[in-house]
Amino acid sequence: MSNSTYITSSCIISNHVVYKNGQPVFENKELGISDFLVSVYRYLNIQYPKFHKMDNLSKLGWLACQVLLQNNFDAAKYKPEETGIVLSNKNSSLDTDTRYLQTTNEIPSPALFVYTLPNIMIGEIAITHGFKGENAFFIFDEFDAAFVEQYVNNLLNCNILQCCICGWVELLNNEYKAALFLIEKNKSTNSIIFTKENLNKIYQVQNG
C-alpha cells in the first residue's frame, strides 16, 4: 500500500503566460519565443548569467523550475541526493538539433551540440539548485500523467527520493509548453494529493 504524496507547487508556461499554482503571474503576448523567455527571466529578477548560454528548451524548463520553487520550497529540508528530477517531452531536443546541424556547414558549434540532448535541461536545474538525486528523461507523444504518477510515486515510496520535480517541457520552433510539479511527502498550504487526475487537471486548465 503506497502512502499519500502531494503536489505542493505547480508551474505552467504556455501561450506566453506564466501560471503559478493555477494563477497567472506574468504574461507578455507581444514577443517571439526567445524574447518571451528572456522577459520571464527579467520578471523573476534573478542574476544567473548561465541562463543566457542555455538553448530555448533548457531556458523554458529552467524558468518553469524557478517559478515552481520560488516561495514554495525549503531546500534545507532535504539532502542533495534526496531531490530528483523526472521530465518528459515529445520532440526531445529537435529545436536545437536543427540549429546545431546548420552550424556543421561552417564550423560545428560545441556550445550548441551540448544542448542536443533533452536531459541537459535536467543538468541545468540540478546545477542551479544542487539536486543530486535520481534523474530521468522520457519521451512520450503527449504528457502521460499516469506514467509520471506511477514512476515518481515509486521513487518516493521506496525512499529513493524524498522530493521530486516532474512534468513536461516541450519546445519546437514556436510551439511550446512547460508544466512542472513539485511532489513531496508532506502536505503544505494549498497542496493537493498527487494523482494522475490532479496532474491532468492542472495541466489542462491552462491548455493552449
Add this chain to the structure above:
Amino acid sequence: MTDIFISSDNIFSPIGESTAENFEQLKKNVSGIQLHDDRCMSERPFYAALFNEEKENSISLLQNNYTKFEKLLIASITEALAHTSIRPTDDKTVLIISSTKGNISLLETEEPSEDLYQKISLNSSAKIVASHFGFIHQPVIVSNACISGMLAILTGMRLIQTGQYKHAVVAGADVISKFILSGFQSFQAISSGICKPFDAARDGINLGEGASTVVLSSDEKFSSGIKVTGGSVSNDANHISGPSRTGEELNLAINKAMQMANVNASDIGFISAHGTATVYNDEMEAKAINLAGLQTVPVNSLKGYYGHTLGAAGLIEAVVSIQSLKENTVIPTAGFKNLGVTQPVNICSSLFKSALHHCLKTASGFGGCNAAMVFSKQ
C-alpha cells in the same frame, strides 16, 4: 522486493549479431573499430566501430520502409526473443526503448517539414517497433544521454516491481552519422587512434553503432540464471558537459546500487566501467571506484571493442557483463597499457577466468548523470 530475472539478451554490433557471437569475438580480442574515410561524415578520416558494407546490406534487406535505426532495434529484439518464451503480445509485457539520437541522420538529407519532424520523433520509431512485434501497451522511451541504456533497464525493473508489468523487453540503439561525429569532433573528444581507456596516453573516444536487448521478467521460470539486483542514478549538479571533479556522485549511485543488491565490495567480481577514454571521464571513474572501496576489484572498459555506442552502450556492456558472469570470464580492456589515472584501480588487461557471483556496471553522461547497476548469479 520482487526479483528481476534476465530471460534473454542480444547484442547486434559490427562484430556479431548475437550475444554468443559477440562474446566469442571479444574472447578472441576482435575489435569493431576501424579507420574510416567517409566524406559524407567527416572531412578527415576517423576511427569508429561501424557496420561494414556487407552488414549494412543485410540490415537494409530487413523491412524496406524502416530506417536503419528502426531496423537495428528490430534485428536485436527479434534475436533476443528467439531465446525466451516471453511473448511481446502478452498483456503483461512492456517495450522500453533507449536512444540518444534515434533517426537524427534524416535531418542531414531531407528538407525540414512537419512530416520529417514526425519521422525523427523517437515516438514514431518506438511505435513502428512496437507494432512490428505486436506489443499491446504504449512503449516507454528513455533518452538520457550516455546512461540511457542502463536507465532503460532500471526503468524496466521498476515497472515490473510496481506490479504494472511482469516482463519488459528493453532495447537500445544509436546510429552514427555526421550529426553525432561532428559534435564530438567539435568538442575535441575523438581519439586520433583506437581509444585507450584508463591509459596514460588516452586522448578521447571512438564512436560506435549497434543495438542491444535484454528481456526482463519477475517470473523465475523464464530466467537464464542472472538477476538484476540493484540500480541507482545520480546527478553531479556540477557541469553540463564535464564530469564531477570528485567522483562523489557516481560513488553515491554505486553505494545505493550495492545496498539494494545487498552486496559488499568483496562480493563484486568485476566492474564494467564506462571508460570512454577521455581524460576527465576515466579520472572521475577512478575516483568514484576508490571512494566506493573497490580499488582492488578488476575493472574493464569495452569501448576499445565497440567504441561509444551512446544510447546502446549501457545495454551492450550490461549484456557482455551478464555473459561474463555466466561464463566466469572477464573480458580485458582493449587499448590499455599503462595506468593513467591518479587513483589506484585494477584495470583488467588480459582475459581471466574466476568464479564470479556479482558484477557492477557503471556509466556517466552529459547533463551530469551517473548510473550504477549490480547483476548477480541466482
